[in-house]
Amino acid sequence: MSDGVRTEMRGAVGVVTLDRPKALNALNLEMCRRLLPQLQAWRADPAVKAVVVRGAGGRAFCAGGDVRAVAASMAEPRPADAERLSREFFRAEYTLNHLIHHFGKPYISLVDGVCMGGGLGLSLHGAYRVVTEKLVLAMPETGIGLFPDVGGGWFLPRFPGESGTYLGLTGARCSAADAMWLGYGTHFVESARLETVLEALVGAEWGEGLASAVVEQVLKGFHADAGTSVLATQHVAMDRCFAAERVEDIQQALEAEGTAWAQETWATLVRMCPTSLKVTLRQLRMGRTRDYDEMLSVEYRLSQSMTARADFREGIRAVLVDKDHKPRWHPGTLGDVSEADVEACFASPAGDELVLSRS
Ligand code: QUE
Numbered sequence: 001m002s003d004g005v006r007t008e009m010r011g012a013v014g015v016v017t018l019d020r021p022k023a024l025n026a027l028n029l030e031m032c033r034r035l036l037p038q039l040q041a042w043r044a045d046p047a048v049k050a051v052v053v054r055g056a057g058g059r060a061f062c063a064g065g066d067v068r069a070v071a072a073s074m075a076e077p078r079p080a081d082a083e084r085l086s087r088e089f090f091r092a093e094y095t096l097n098h099l100i101h102h103f104g105k106p107y108i109s110l111v112d113g114v115c116m117g118g119g120l121g122l123s124l125h126g127a128y129r130v131v132t133e134k135l136v137l138a139m140p141e142t143g144i145g146l147f148p149d150v151g152g153g154w155f156l157p158r159f160p161g162e163s164g165t166y167l168g169l170t171g172a173r174c175s176a177a178d179a180m181w182l183g184y185g186t187h188f189v190e191s192a193r194l195e196t197v198l199e200a201l202v203g204a205e206w207g208e209g210l211a212s213a214v215v216e217q218v219l220k221g222f223h224a225d226a227g228t229s230v231l232a233t234q235h236v237a238m239d240r241c242f243a244a245e246r247v248e249d250i251q252q253a254l255e256a257e258g259t260a261w262a263q264e265t266w267a268t269l270v271r272m273c274p275t276s277l278k279v280t281l282r283q284l285r286m287g288r289t290r291d292y293d294e295m296l297s298v299e300y301r302l303s304q305s306m307t308a309r310a311d312f313r314e315g316i317r318a319v320l321v322d323k324d325h326k327p328r329w330h331p332g333t334l335g336d337v338s339e340a341d342v343e344a345c346f347a348s349p350a351g352d353e354l355v356l357s358r359s
């Protein structure tokens with residue numbers, strides 16, 4: 001039984017293969033529970049010089065968290081232990097993100113194909129992200145009534161200018177060139193050469209020196225030009241329109257902008273969950289000045305309040321179950337989402353905080 005994850009040692013390299021290809025390797029609780037102790041053991045073992053993470057099946061690195069299972073557990077009428085999967089899944093996922101963030105050894109993600117939401121949580125927090133021409137990168141949670149989690153409140157405000165605000169609110173998809181411009185990608189390698197990259201890492205002479213120097217030497221040998229980033233060409237307009245403190249003002253700025261990009265972006269925003277948009281903008285502004293560990297605690301609170309809302313089940317229905325892509329949000333407009341509604345989503349559930357420390 002692989003439980004959705006295969007792990008093996010190859011020479012001095014620990015290799016993780018996310019192996020749920022039919023679900024685009026979406027991360028479920030069992031996978032988190034397999035990965036946590038394995039990564040902890042590899043981190044503590046001096047014989048392990050580096051960790052490589054990749055996705056099976058050739059289409060995806062990881063499409064996100066298994067939000068469909070969480071939504072199913074929240075179905076009406078609620079079973080007595082309704083919130084349990086939501087609590088345990090987000091706890092396990094964010095604990096894993098935290099471990100990767102503070103891993104302390106070269107952690108190399110080979111991101112070949114779809115990488116969304118939870119997939120960024122498994123890759124971005126490591127030291128190296130090798131991207132390919134097949135990359136499709138996005139934080140699409142506002143489209144399912146959630147918010148950009150797995151540390152998004154920390155990393156999105158640290159992307160250039162307002163690009164993270166744009167990506168977190170709209171769920172826009174990025175290419176490999178965009179990912180390199182953002183700083184998500186550290187290296188671009190043709191998809192067909194990834195197996196050779198892994199072999200080169202496995203065959204490397206690690207010696208007694210810095211493992212990161214060895215990894216960089218190897219990856220440098222495969223790095224190629226990713227081409228032109230479309231996102232980069234929009235960045236002045238993005239900074240102009242997404243700097244506001246209210247989602248309504250961002251929409252107004254897009255209307256005033258008058259370009260095709262601004263019209264498309266406006267049309268995307270009005271389809272997203274209004275409560276998600278307001279919660280997300282507040283989360284991203286908060287994350288500008290908070291550290292990473294603090295933001296994960298904030299996001300844990302948000303995960304519990306947002307998955308308890310009907311918009312989450314409606315978003316999953318519209319995007320992943322019926323696939324009609326016509327969600328009916330409640331409240332249905334930004335104007336109907338009050339400050340108090342937004343504030344309430346940030347409140348901590350009684351006796352259920354996620355407190356993570358460096359270890
Ligand atoms: C937002 C998300 C996710 C999403 C779509 C969104 C997400 C996720 C998946 C997904 C996609 C394909 C699968 C699957 C899950 O889609 O987190 O099992 O086969 O996992 O708009 O956050």
